[in-house]
Amino acid sequence: MEKLYQIALTHVEGVGGVSFRQLISHFGSAENVFKAKTDKLLKISGIGQTIIEGLKSKNLLANAEKHLLEAEKKQITLLFSTEKNYPSRLKLLYDAPAVLYYKGNADLSHFRTIGIVGTRQATDYGKKITEELVHGIKPYNPLIVSGLAYGIDIAAHKSALENKLPTIAVLASGLDIIYPSQHEKYIEQICQEGGIISENPLGMQPIRNLFIARNRIIAGLSDASVVIESASKGGAMVTAEYANNYHREVFAVPGTLASKYSEGCNKLIKQNKANIYTKVDDIIEILNWNIESNVESQSKKTNSTELDLSLFTNEESQVIAHLRQHGEMQIDELSWQTQISINRVASLLLNLEFQGIIKAMPGKKFGLK
Structure with a gap:
């Protein structure tokens, strides 16, 4: 049922990727967005009368249901930006599409x-x-x-x-x-x-x-x-x-x-x-795709597990923990994963680099030493 409301929300005039995520984040679900009162909707930045009138459209849910059935018939998968199966690289972007229509067998979060x-x-x-x-x-x-x-x-x-x-x-x-x-x-x-x-x-x-x-x-x-x-x-x-x-x-x-x-x-x-x-x-x-360097990186990643996170601030610990778990990461990906602003992450990375904990990698990535 939630998927029905999600696709209906993407069909509302004026709702893009940013407002889609903003609305669902604020109200908890797409269904709750449609049930929200006008005064509460108007309190959200960027939400105006056009969107509010669109949410009240009589045929919106019926058309969304037809759309879902047609997609299912054609073996097309709908990937919403609020879901885990959404491509990880796109999820990092401020203007990521609210929904992607996908047909195929590839891993959209492929390693390379x-x-x-x-x-x-x-x-x-x-x-x-x-x-x-x-x-x-x-x-x-x-x-x-x-x-x-x-x-x-x-x-x-x-x-x-x-x-x-x-x-x-x-x-x-x-x-x-x-x-x-x-x-x-x-x-x-x-x-x-x-x-x-x-x-x-x-x-x-x-x-x-x-x-x-x-x-x-x-x-x-x-x-x-x-x-x-x-x-x-x-x-x-x-x-x-x-x-x-x-x-x-x-x-x-x-x-x-x-x-x-x-x-x-x-x-x-x-x-x-x-x-x-x-x-x-x-x-x-x-891009640091050299196979031998990746093996070496994995070895260093293993050695980094000896770091005592209690010696670092809470934010520094979050950054180190994510690099320990995922290996090399780009700064925008780190910001998304830790929910720390990108400017703050940049400052944390610089401090950790001075301490000899991390190093800057080719391809605008950072990794543990």
Whole structure:
């Protein structure tokens, strides 16, 4: 029953990811949101008459029930941001979608994820780099994320399938509308090896602003986004901007000055908004994917269990305990897990680093010494 109210809440005009979580956090459940009195709703920041009127819509619950039944019929899973099975990387983000529609078999919180994006007008050079990149990172078994578009996107998905790697296609439409339709022939295999995902309800047609929103999900699901080829403006550049805002790594493939579709990559590198990508080792080193170093890290993690947490403040103990349990973590992930503000976590990490307890790691991560 709660799932019914949750999907109904996402259909209310004006309710986005932030207000969805805010309302449920305040009232305890989506059902309680619908039962709340107007005066109590108005006390919540950002909640106005539009949302309140939407909550009173007569057909809202009936339409939500039809939507749930249709999703179940099509074997589509609904993942809500308030639930444990929601992708862990997205859950950290302030603008995470309230709900994700998902069909497939991949673990959306996979240990390693890479987003690969680029122009729809991919050159042979771009496609070759994409294929070499995916093949090169195969030993690390990452999840490959892209947007199913022409050019670099579909080259990334196809390379992942050829290399037996899981791949996720993030759609700008409902999952029942595959765009472009020419790529529908890949969907069955993608779902077998990975999956398709969207924040848009079933029946939603792809329109311009949805493609822009889709790019933030690609960036949010990925430890790093690799821009293979791009003009100075375009979807891949938007993805890179989101990744930078989320404090995720960005890589860009340099190209010839004569190529229009290398302008964006060269621009990202020039503005220090992306690491230069010249070979697969660049990604392995910066993301600390080296297998031997991971083994060494696990050994050090074991030794760190000897730390006496009573010697530290409560907040320091929380940070140490999370690093002990989960290994290397990014600062925004630590902030989310400990529920300590990101500025405060940054200060705690600096103090612990001075004490020789933790160390900064490649890929903007921190780990115990």
